[in-house]
Amino acid sequence: MKIALIAHDEKKDDLINFFLEHQDVFSEHELFATGTTGRRLMKTSGLSIHCFQSGPLGGDQEIGASIARGEMDLIFFFRDPLTAQPHEPDVSALVRLCDVYSVPLATNIGTGTILVEGLKRGDFDQLHGKRPTYGNH
Numbered sequence: 001m002k003i004a005l006i007a008h009d010e011k012k013d014d015l016i017n018f019f020l021e022h023q024d025v026f027s028e029h030e031l032f033a034t035g036t037t038g039r040r041l042m043k044t045s046g047l048s049i050h051c052f053q054s055g056p057l058g059g060d061q062e063i064g065a066s067i068a069r070g071e072m073d074l075i076f077f078f079r080d081p082l083t084a085q086p087h088e089p090d091v092s093a094l095v096r097l098c099d100v101y102s103v104p105l106a107t108n109i110g111t112g113t114i115l116v117e118g119l120k121r122g123d124f125d126q127l128h129g130k131r132p133t134y135g136n137h
């Protein structure tokens with residue numbers, strides 16, 4: 001599975017701790033991230049992660065484009081609900097594309113925990129072929 005990991009600055013520590021806790025699960029998948037999140041995750045875990053641009057510099061849009069191409073299976077995006085983001089339109093667009101293409105999205109550690117448990121059980125195999133493609137892929 002192709003998994004994207006993203007966190008706003010105030011949530012980066014949460015995502016890193018969450019990632020390390022479930023590293024055995026994540027290590028079995030192809031990992032992607034926005035720039036700063038990805039570099040911190042690689043440094044602490046030693047795993048290889050494809051890093052896009054930093055979020056405010058277009059990284060959210062790059063991940064959104066991957067979703068639109070049918071190239072992303074699962075998103076962990078720990079958002080900071082208490083701080084205004086200069087690239088809020090990009091954040092909204094990414095979340096919107098998850099809904100357009102029915103890509104599971106965890107925006108906090110609660111949902112993230114449930115999704116990781118589902119990953120371990122292989123629940124996501126059930127989604128195969130069920131995502132809307134709008135005739136493009």
Ligand SMILES: O=C(CO)COP(=O)(O)O
Pocket residue numbers: 006007008009033034035036037038053054055056059060091
């Ligand atoms: O801003 C982000 C998501 O909107 C995250 O980007 P970074 O991982 O580059 O900090």
